[in-house]
Amino acid sequence: xxxxxxxxxxxxxxxxxxxxxxxxxxxxxxxxxxxxxxxxxxxxxxxxxxxxxxxxxxxxxxxxxxxxxxxxxxxxxxxxxxxxxxxxxxxxxxxxxxxxxxxxxxxxxxxxxxxxxxxxxxxxxxxxxxxxxxxxxxxxxxxxxxxxxxxxxxxxxxxxxxxxxxxxxxxxxxxxxxxxxxxxxxxxxxxxxxxxxxxxxxxxxxxxxxxxxxxxxxxxxxxxxxxxxxxxxxxxxxxxxxxxxxxxxxxxxxxxxxxxxxxxxxxxxxxxxxxxxxxxxxxxxxxxxxxxxxxxxxxxxxxxxxxxxxxxxxxxxxxxxxxxxxxxxxxxxxxxxxxxxxxxxxxxxxxxxxxxxxxxxxxxxxxxxxxxxxxxxxxxxxxxxxxxxxxxxxxxxxxxxxxxxxxxxxxxxxxxxxxxxxxxxxxxxxxxxxxxxxxxxxxxxxxxxxxxxxxxxxxxxxxxxxxxxxxxxxxxxxxxxxxxxxxxxxx
Amino acid sequence: xxxxxxxxxxxxxxxxxxxxxxxxxxxxxxxxxxxxxxxxxxxxxxxxxxxxxxxxxxxxxxxxxxxxxxxxxxxxxxxxxxxxxxxxxxxxxxxxxxxxxxxxxxxxxxxxxxxxxxxxxxxxxxxxxxxxxxxxxxxxxxxxxxxxxxxxxxxxxxxxxxxxxxxxxxxxxxxxxxxxxxxxxxxxxxxxxxxxxxxxxxxxxxxxxxxxxxxxxxxxxxxxxxxxxxxxxxxxxxxxxxxxxxxxxxxxxxxxxxxxxxxxxxxxxxxxxxxxxxxxxxxxxxxxxxxxxxxxxxxxxxxxxxxxxxxxxxxxxxxxxxxxxxxxxxxxxxxxxxxxxxxxxxxxxxxxxxxxxxxxxxxxxxxxxxxxxxxxxxxxxxxxxxxxxxxxxxxxxxxxxxxxxxxxxxxxxxxxxxxxxxxxxxxxxxxxxxxxxxxxxxxxxxxxxxxxxxxxxxxxxxxxxxxxxxxxxxxxxxxxxxxxx
Numbered sequence: 001x002x003x004x005x006x007x008x009x010x011x012x013x014x015x016x017x018x019x020x021x022x023x024x025x026x027x028x029x030x031x032x033x034x035x036x037x038x039x040x041x042x043x044x045x046x047x048x049x050x051x052x053x054x055x056x057x058x059x060x061x062x063x064x065x066x067x068x069x070x071x072x073x074x075x076x077x078x079x080x081x082x083x084x085x086x087x088x089x090x091x092x093x094x095x096x097x098x099x100x101x102x103x104x105x106x107x108x109x110x111x112x113x114x115x116x117x118x119x120x121x122x123x124x125x126x127x128x129x130x131x132x133x134x135x136x137x138x139x140x141x142x143x144x145x146x147x148x149x150x151x152x153x154x155x156x157x158x159x160x161x162x163x164x165x166x167x168x169x170x171x172x173x174x175x176x177x178x179x180x181x182x183x184x185x186x187x188x189x190x191x192x193x194x195x196x197x198x199x200x201x202x203x204x205x206x207x208x209x210x211x212x213x214x215x216x217x218x219x220x221x222x223x224x225x226x227x228x229x230x231x232x233x234x235x236x237x238x239x240x241x242x243x244x245x246x247x248x249x250x251x252x253x254x255x256x257x258x259x260x261x262x263x264x265x266x267x268x269x270x271x272x273x274x275x276x277x278x279x280x281x282x283x284x285x286x287x288x289x290x291x292x293x294x295x296x297x298x299x300x301x302x303x304x305x306x307x308x309x310x311x312x313x314x315x316x317x318x319x320x321x322x323x324x325x326x327x328x329x330x331x332x333x334x335x336x337x338x339x340x341x342x343x344x345x346x347x348x349x350x351x352x353x354x355x356x357x358x359x360x361x362x363x364x365x366x367x368x369x370x371x372x373x374x375x376x377x378x379x380x381x382x383x384x385x386x387x388x389x390x391x392x393x394x395x396x397x398x399x400x401x402x403x404x405x406x407x408x409x410x411x412x413x414x415x416x417x418x419x420x421x422x423x424x425x426x427x428x429x430x431x432x433x434x435x436x437x438x439x440x441x442x443x444x445x446x447x448x449x450x451x452x453x454x455x456x457x458x459x460x461x462x463x464x465x466x467x468x469x470x471x472x473x474x475x476x477x478x479x480x481x482x483x484x485x486x487x488x489x490x491x
Numbered sequence: 492x493x494x495x496x497x498x499x500x501x502x503x504x505x506x507x508x509x510x511x512x513x514x515x516x517x518x519x520x521x522x523x524x525x526x527x528x529x530x531x532x533x534x535x536x537x538x539x540x541x542x543x544x545x546x547x548x549x550x551x552x553x554x555x556x557x558x559x560x561x562x563x564x565x566x567x568x569x570x571x572x573x574x575x576x577x578x579x580x581x582x583x584x585x586x587x588x589x590x591x592x593x594x595x596x597x598x599x600x601x602x603x604x605x606x607x608x609x610x611x612x613x614x615x616x617x618x619x620x621x622x623x624x625x626x627x628x629x630x631x632x633x634x635x636x637x638x639x640x641x642x643x644x645x646x647x648x649x650x651x652x653x654x655x656x657x658x659x660x661x662x663x664x665x666x667x668x669x670x671x672x673x674x675x676x677x678x679x680x681x682x683x684x685x686x687x688x689x690x691x692x693x694x695x696x697x698x699x700x701x702x703x704x705x706x707x708x709x710x711x712x713x714x715x716x717x718x719x720x721x722x723x724x725x726x727x728x729x730x731x732x733x734x735x736x737x738x739x740x741x742x743x744x745x746x747x748x749x750x751x752x753x754x755x756x757x758x759x760x761x762x763x764x765x766x767x768x769x770x771x772x773x774x775x776x777x778x779x780x781x782x783x784x785x786x787x788x789x790x791x792x793x794x795x796x797x798x799x800x801x802x803x804x805x806x807x808x809x810x811x812x813x814x815x816x817x818x819x820x821x822x823x824x825x826x827x828x829x830x831x832x833x834x835x836x837x838x839x840x841x842x843x844x845x846x847x848x849x850x851x852x853x854x855x856x857x858x859x860x861x862x863x864x865x866x867x868x869x870x871x872x873x874x875x876x877x878x879x880x881x882x883x884x885x886x887x888x889x890x891x892x893x894x895x896x897x898x899x900x901x902x903x904x905x906x907x908x909x910x911x912x913x914x915x916x917x918x919x920x921x922x923x924x925x926x927x928x929x930x931x932x933x934x935x936x937x938x939x940x941x942x943x944x945x946x947x948x949x950x951x952x953x954x955x956x957x958x959x960x961x962x963x964x965x966x967x968x969x970x971x972x973x974x975x976x
Binding site: 053058092101286 | 570571577579584587589590591593688689690691692693695696697723724725726727803804806807809810811813815816817826827830850853854855858862
């Protein structure tokens with residue numbers, strides 16, 4: 001695919017517009033307890049059962065930083081190939097809301113814990129680098145529930161104080177597809193690191209999307225609108241598509257774009273204004289006097305670096321070098337840490353005489369298909385890596401044909417059965433004895449004399465007919481390669 | 492035993508240890524006097540019957556190894572006390588009952604002391620006269636119609652009026668030292684980070700510090716020893732080597748270098764304050780100290796700096812009082828209306844004034860000119876002290892620019908009220924320890940205090956100098972019990 005073809009451009013009359021997108025991703029830190037208190041972060045608990053005095057902002061309560069969350073943020077920064085700032089400062093972002101007990105959110109404004117970094121995306125037309133502006137730690141707010149009581153808004157503070165990483169990208173993204181790839185890559189990196197589970201349904205990963213448009217080849221950025229709190233990749237893509245077209249239409253009508261915060265209405269598939277720049281909050285950021293600046297030693301950072309597992313980009317490179325898989329296959333295999341783990345386990349269980357290419361095909365083909373069908377994560381695969389490795393080996397060493405393998409695969413799903421046992425029990429072992437096959441083929445040629453003559457006279461298509469007859473006669477167990485060879489010889 | 496309430500803490504402890512006095516007797520004596528002293532309006536919440544029960548329990552199974560064995564005491568109502576109403580002098584917390592205990596008060600109960608009740612203070616500790624309290628002003632035992640200072644006005648009045656042998660206050664810009672000075676008592680503001688802020692209703696987090704208030708330096712030293720502790724629940728608590736202040740207390744300060752900052756000779760300072768300071772210098776010399784003139788060049792910027800930093804932090808710290816979770820809530824049409832009504836009705840005028848100042852100085856467009864500049868000046872003020880401490884061990888100044896004033900006298904003039912803190916705020920901005928000790932009387936017979944400022948973490952040195960000077964000064968408080976009929 002050429003670069004031009006994959007570009008996402010909006011055309012109106014003689015004008016061609018490009019879309020410029022930057023994301024502020026809010027990723028919930030994987031941690032037992034909250035950023036400044038010991039309360040649990042477990043998802044799905046009864047409302048207000050995971051709330052400490054600190055989370056509810058009782059008088060005289062003070063925040064104490066959770067060291068584990070700091071480590072998680074640093075690890076993520078390392079995963080984003082970013083600058084780790086040895087000194088960072090927690091600020092208060094002041095605003096009133098019913099689910100914000102302190103009346104301020106503790107965040108990092110001027111001095112974030114992580115500075116500039118980079119994420120590499122594998123796009124169909126090649127790699128694309130997306131700049132990371134910063135990553136900072138902050139508290140989540142609680143949740144206001146407006147639809148449970150006709151008179152009152154109810155507040156659940158379970159989420160209040162949960163640690164979030166806000167990861168701000170540079171305005172480097174140019175299409176909904178790039179946004180999708182970016183989110184997936186971030187998610188993948190954080191799942192490799194164990195710093196965020198990336199579960200968008202549970203709200204562990206959500207994003208504010210900044211969108212602006214400009215004439216293609218223009219160097220200046222247009223006025224941007226921020227679409228708040230979008231919680232699925234699909235909605236992000238829909239929101240960007242709607243918003244970019246809205247902005248282009250405004251420009252085409254000779255109107256200007258107001259810098260504002262917008263909401264994406266998932267039912268109507270449109271964005272609408274939430275508040276304009278004039279109405280924007282004055283957050284009165286200032287350093288939180290209850291917390292000292294966070295100062296990290298080189299040793300602390302180095303210790304964490306040595307603790308970083310192999311990340312998707314490195315793993316991909318190794319898969320290509322070590323297992324000779326294609327870059328495309330490698331991208332698929334490393335995109336999710338559990339897929340990569342599964343693949344590596346299959347490879348290791350296949351032993352010496354292994355066919356990695358075949359294993360990749362089975363994982364990305366049959367296995368992905370049933371996972372998809374059953375809506376399962378690969379970590380919950382009904383067929384273990386050990387048994388898939390056995391199946392691939394059975395094909396590789398000629399015990400079964402690929403076709404039989406598919407039958408066996410179906411039988412393996414229920415109860416993760418050992419394919420060897422299925423072969424033995426059902427007598428599915430491939431017939432590879434040349435003498436037996438020759439006798440079988442002789443009989444078929446005898447029974448189909450006329451077709452054999454037609455073949456000899458040049459009707460080569462009939463070869464397939466004889467193969468089919470042979471396979472049928474053997475109950476599908478004949479070694480297809482041997483059938484081919486013998487038929488060629490005999491016909 | 493007669494006249495229990497006039498005894499110092501040390502003699503109460505001795506008498507209890509020697510079984511000349513039971514905790515119950517002591518507790519009842521202070522309760523009895525407190526009951527006769529309603530006119531002083533020192534208590535917001537009394538916990539007298541509980542106190543007697545606790546005293547009896549102590550007497551049944553006394554533990555004389557404790558530092559405050561069975562000693563009854565009242566505390567400023569800014570300290571959260573478990574199951575006991577804690578108001579911070581505000582309507583917005585009028586009925587707030589914490590389920591937790593502040594670290595400082597917990598330290599006190601751990602050493603055997605017994606809570607008598609919660610003492611009045613300026614609303615959220617914002618004030619210099621105790622007139623901003625929702626629960627009414629406090630009378631100074633020194634004279635009728637006189638303010639006891641603030642914000643720890645209930646505390647200073649209760650100690651000087653002998654309603655409690657000792658107490659604790661909090662000091663953000665002088666709220667322990669100024670009331671101590673106004674009531675002829677001793678008050679120490681420790682180094683920032685010495686006493687945990689956990690469970691203390693916050694005013695300005697980077698300045699707030701709890702401290703002891705007592706009739707004399709010895710008692711103050713003992714109480715400081717009890718309340719100061721490293722606390723992991725407060726991120727600004729500092730893990731330093733804390734002395735056993737009362738045991739290590741000494742009058743031997745020969746050769747100590749004491750600095751006299753020329754910038755504290757402010758325009759319009761009453762002659763009696765100037766005279767007091769001069770007398771203080773003579774006392775220090777008599778103790779064997781060496782007097783050295785020093786300069787703290789940025790002193791004149793301390794007050795404006797303080798009145799930017801403290802309101803800025805307060806405006807944010809007080810945002811949590813919004814009617815949503817606890818405390819007073821006014822009915823409103825919607826969330827914003829509820830906020831506005833709750834906070835307009837729940838906070839008094841002075842608190843609202845400071846919230847507005849604080850909100851303003853943090854606003855976008857003003858932040859750099861006010862808050863950021865104030866932080867820079869704060870650093871310069873701290874540097875002044877660092878420079879001075881290369882030459883001296885401690886600094887001697889007056890505690891306040893005047894003696895106690897009349898109730899109502901400055902109520903409508905916030906700037907004149909703020910000027911009361913002129914000698915005390917630089918200390919908070921620099922995070923240093925300082926003590927106010929009574930050193931004389933003005934012509935009306937009202938007490939005047941001297942302030943000794945020490946190096947960070949050198950509470951012992953401050954206490955030692957105060958102890959030595961106290962001996963030379965020989966101050967006698969003139970309490971006439973005018974309020975007891």
